Amino acid sequence: MQRMIKDPNIENGRHLVDHFRYIATSSHQLEFQEKGNFIAISSREGPKGGNYILGVGEDKTEFQYFIETFKQKKCSFTWFSTPLTPQLEMTLQAFGLEKANELIGLSFNLDNFVNVTQPSDDIRIKEVRSTEDFVHWCTVHATVWNKSLENTLSFFQGFHLNLDKPEIVRLFVSEMNGHCVGSSALYMQDDIAGCYWGAVLPDYRKKGLATLMLEKRLQVAQAQGCKKVVAQCLPSSKKIFQKSGFLHECDFALYRYKISQENVR
Template identity: 25%
Template sequence: MTFDLNACIRRLESAQARQNDAFTLAAGGRSRPVGGGYAHFRGIGHPLNQALGLVDSITEADLAAIEAFLGTPTVLELSPAADPSLWLLLARRGYRLGQFQQLLVREVPEGAFPDSDWDVSPVGSSECDLQGRVVGAGFAERDDWRTFQPPFSLPADVPRCLRYLVRVAGEPAGGATLGWVDDVALLSGDAVLPGFRGRGLQKRLIQARLREAARLGCRVACASTLPSTPSQRSYEACGFRVAYPKVEMVKD
């Protein structure tokens, strides 16, 4: 039996790019197709302005158009499936290495996880602001989510997207997001408040989203983390394995 890594990368990169297209449009931004993926623009200086899923060849004119569309900095999130000609083009146009990520993947289990001991559930539109504050505070390494103002928020009405909260004794402790494109489940936005870490809450968030992904008919689940982080270890503890590395290339 052979495994076609390039086909796997194209499938997952396309799903991530299409999900981010939905996020961008719901937030009032714009997306531009390029190189088999999209460039996403949410506003001048927005931290999620970036291009994803670039797996086909692009010309220097294409890249210049992306730079004009995204503004400064220009961020390209690239996989090993990126056309080899792109790397020389990036060097010529002054790009630098931003950071690495790991793309983790697993098959979606059927009923593999029991219900959580913690209160993990998707939130309705009335709690989207609460969930955004909790997740934003978790990423900012802060516990004061009630007064925290996140730098951006995920719109409440994104198609094919669920937002989750985990509570401990009724107190919001963390959150995460589940999206799905075709039969691919996309797990993202995981954050636990510092005061609640070390209790396995992220694992419960992962398991809850996998249960829902199975109900939705998804066959594969993926997530991106920074290398060698507690998040990567939580995903690996839930059966995910690193499929391939990703790299952010940045032009300042």
């Protein structure tokens, strides 16, 4: 019997979609819609909140519905999908979306993981277990991505509410000399884990913090029985993942649609 080959675009993309679905359904501040292989997440706070469309495939009918919905609401939004094809890019541009950056899908076989990096005495990777730690986690994320702390706390509310469910999601902060300077998340579903939301404050980069947070998540995923880890990153972070053994698996479309403040009023 011939074994079916898994499509890395689908597996990597669906894990990202499932992760955002978890965020949306865990938070009272987010609305969630699903149509076919695409989902839309929108903030109840309207245009100033976080709005996303994510999916797998190129069904024009599915994502056209969500694009037009956000446009009618006069909301800016971010688009993630895989596979990345010239036809898809032409379609997104025709809808008025602009390419934000390249986004790479990677994967790692946990059978190959050996934790080798040891942090220096002034660095600590700590799991988030309290409200105070969660605020620190969100503060790093808000600073790196130029978001308000209020909106960041609101968007990730589901993480805070589910800190007592470590079999699904784990949050980590990296501390240097007692100061919180990095944040990251691990989302686990069945035997696949995803490394998401990694961020390090600008003044503390190139000190090995991103690698330490990545290896910490791999260690936890392996201990939880996961077999594979997926991730998505910008080209600037690709070397961090590849140095730890991740392989370039697929490419994502990362586009944005921006509404001017004049149109929001």
